[in-house]
Amino acid sequence: MPLLDVQNLKKYYATQKAVDDISFSIERGTIFGLLGPNGAGKTTLLRMITGIFYPDSGDILFDGRKFELEKDVQNIGYMPEERGLYKKMKIGEQAVYLAQLKGLSKSEAIQKIKEWFTKFEMQTWWNKKVEDLSKGMGQKLQFVTTVLHAPKLIILDEPFSGLDPVNSNLIKEEIFNLAKGGSTIIFSTHRMEQVEEICDQIILVNKGKKILDGGVQEVKQLHKENLFSIGFEKLPEGPYATPAFDLAGTKNQSLIVKINEGYTPNHVLHHFIQQGAGIVSFQEILPSLNDIFIKLVEGTPLTRQFQPVTA
Amino acid sequence: MNKTWLIIKREYLTRVRKKSFLVITLLVPLIIVGFYGAIFAIAISGGGSDKQKIAVLDEGNLFDGNETALKDDNMAYIFIHGETEASFKKKYKADGYSQFLYIPQLDIQQPSNIKLHSQSAVNLLTKSRIEKKLDQAIEAKRLKAAKIDPELYKAINSDVSVDNTIDSEKGEKKSSAGVAYAVAFAGGILIYIILLIYGTMVMRGVMEEKTNRIAEVIVSSVKPFQLMLGKIIGIGAVGLTQFAIWIVLIALLQSVIPLLFPDMFHQVVAQGGINAPAIPQSGTQKMVSTISEGLGSLNIGLIVFCFIFYFLGGYLMYASLFAAVGSVVSEDQQEAQQLMLPIMMPIILAFVIMSKAASDPDSSLAVFGSLFPLTSPIVMMGRITYGVPWQQLVISMVLLFGSFLLFTWLTAKIYRTGILMYGKKTTWKEMAKWAFKRG
DSSP: OOSEEEEEEEEEOSSOEEEEEEEEEEOTTOEEEEEOOTTSSHHHHHHHHTTSSOOSEEEEEETTEEOOHHHHGGGEEEEOSSOOOOTTSBHHHHHHHHHHHTTOOHHHHHHHHHHHHHHTTOGGGTTSBGGGSOHHHHHHHHHHHHHTTOOSEEEEESTTTTOOHHHHHHHHHHHHHHHHTTOEEEEEESOHHHHHHHOSEEEEEETTEEEEEEEHHHHHHHTOOOEEEEEESSOOOSOOOOTTEEEEEEETTEEEEEEOTTOOHHHHHHHHHHHTOOEEEEEEEOOOHHHHHHHHHTTSOSSOOOOOOOO | OOHHHHHHHHHHHHHHTSHHHHHHHHHHHHHHHHHHHHHHHHHHHTSTTSOEEEEEEETTOSSTTOGGGGOOSSEEEEEOOSOOHHHHTTTTTTTTOSEEEEEOSOOTTSOOOOEEEESSOOOHHHHHHHHHHHHHHHHHHHHHHTTOOHHHHHHHOOOOOOOEEEEETTEEEEEOHHHHHHHHHHHHHHHHHHHHHHHHHHHHHHHHHHHTTOHHHHHTTSOHHHHHHHHHHHHHHHHHHHHHHHHHHHHHHHHHHHHHSHHHHHHHHHHHHHHOTTSOTTHHHHHHHHHHHHHHHSOHHHHHHHHHHHHHHHHHHHHHHHHHHHHHOOSOHHHHHHHHHHHHHHHHHHHHHHHHHTTOTTSHHHHHHHHSTTTHHHHHHHHHTTOOOHHHHHHHHHHHHHHHHHHHHHHHHHHHHHTTOOSOOOOHHHHHHHHHSOO
16 A cells, blocks of 8 residues: 555646646655656645645545545655744754644654754754754754654655755765655655655656656666667777667767667677677666656746646 | 644743843833833922022012912012112022012002013913912902902802713712723723734734745644634733733832832822812812722723723734735735735724724714724723723624634635745735635
């Protein structure tokens, strides 16, 4: 049974179909990437999952039953893209307050905060105020307050914005740890390299619709263009009179070839071996998620146009 | 633990713990009492050590050389002899007199040509004091000429004051229009100030949450309505705390000051008698008894109950409106000012109606103002001391409570949408649409 099952979710605004019939499900313990260009409807989707917005239609099943804000608040940790903290409040007090709002008792909250502060080397922060923190430090604190109550579902909207590489890695490690510990993580971003690194599953939304769904490798296989890179001791001279492939480019001592339909890598290798070229390496080139993203989203206007809703 | 309670606690504690809260809470009573103190001090310094010396040239022999008739706490009258008006008016200043009163030969039936010489214009108070002395002297002469015994005259002389009695089922009681007016006005002003100060405090609190971008974090844990309600109640509690401290402090200071300066009060009251010449010798006691009688005539229990009811009702209703405004503005302070205006207008209007109602409580404007829920919290306080028919009171309270529920319901929906909107100017039309949207 998936932890989260989203079925035919719809949310229309006066001028936009923000989320237009999106369905997907997330298995326990996976890191799930929610991708999409700006204004694709990601935030609206997340706000419905966290119970901040009500969907116009469709169902959200959490743990196999209908999502209920009061009961499930403790099971969800949400770090929105527009995030912040009370500037004038002391950091320790603030963390306790947010944890209590999630349903933890005061002593429980204090104990867990101390654990996390130790882990992130933030012990000395307790009596400081948020306004004394740098942006990156604030992000770390925000992350701690999001995952403090050990929720089953953690939703992180652009969690690395404003973090330096060291702190980014620290948070990344924690995300992996949390997933290993059984938490499910939804990770929303448009930074593709992070998605490839972190996520198991992804969906891509554009203009309120889901246009891609699957495992990261699966998606890559689906969108591969039969490109291979062949490394030589010495680049062979062209032209390469064979129907097996077209030349897509050269790079240093390598040729990048696109194998035509009906042929296999064996045909290509056979061709070069017959010519007596010294082959050093042979490797398939899978498209990066970035390429897939651009390819799929390309052609649609960069910023979303307002459209009349007829529903 | 209940989450709304957590929010109330945070809103309350963060504000009460602030240094500025402590400073304002302690300073305001000190300023108020200091202000009164200054008024006392100024009033007293007019007399006392700084006695004015007035030279009197009594050619008409009005006072028969009798200085006791002129005795006065505030001024020293000194008779001079062997001078003429023309000669003395050149030198009275050099001789240390501030004024020079010249009384020529008088026709007692038509006294005229009495002159008061001075270097600069004589203030009204001094002038009326001198005129009173002259009146008394002339009166005495006339009584003598008419052969009337002054004691007899005193017995005949009438000094009447009308006691207004209110007839109700509970029996008769005395009313004092002055006291009723003062209490009504004070109550109205207090509620007016509360609505403005704490209403805008709610608005700023909501704006802070929005600009700090914490609103979305919080509403993923609690319902937006809980957040709004927690803030409103928390700040209301801050207001109550502040008022309680002020009342205690002012009461303490006012009871301490007469102990420190025991003469002050009596002197001030004695001087007050001059402003109101109708009050006879025992003016002080009579004034005090009028006030305490007036207070006794008021239904203090009802007034206190109404004050608390209208304070809470008015505050809760307006605070939800202020919260809605705070939720739709983004960083721009000017935008907040603009959106606040429509909320401020009924409050200011209510204040204007209240100041009329406090002197004319049964005018149709006052009755309307005390029933209409947007103005009733302030206007009703202006009427309540005069006694309001219970039907009107009930209608007013029901209307206020009903509109508190209605406004909270509508504004909660504006608030819910508003706090998550960024970078966009919201129009009144959009707000209305959010408010009346289903669900």
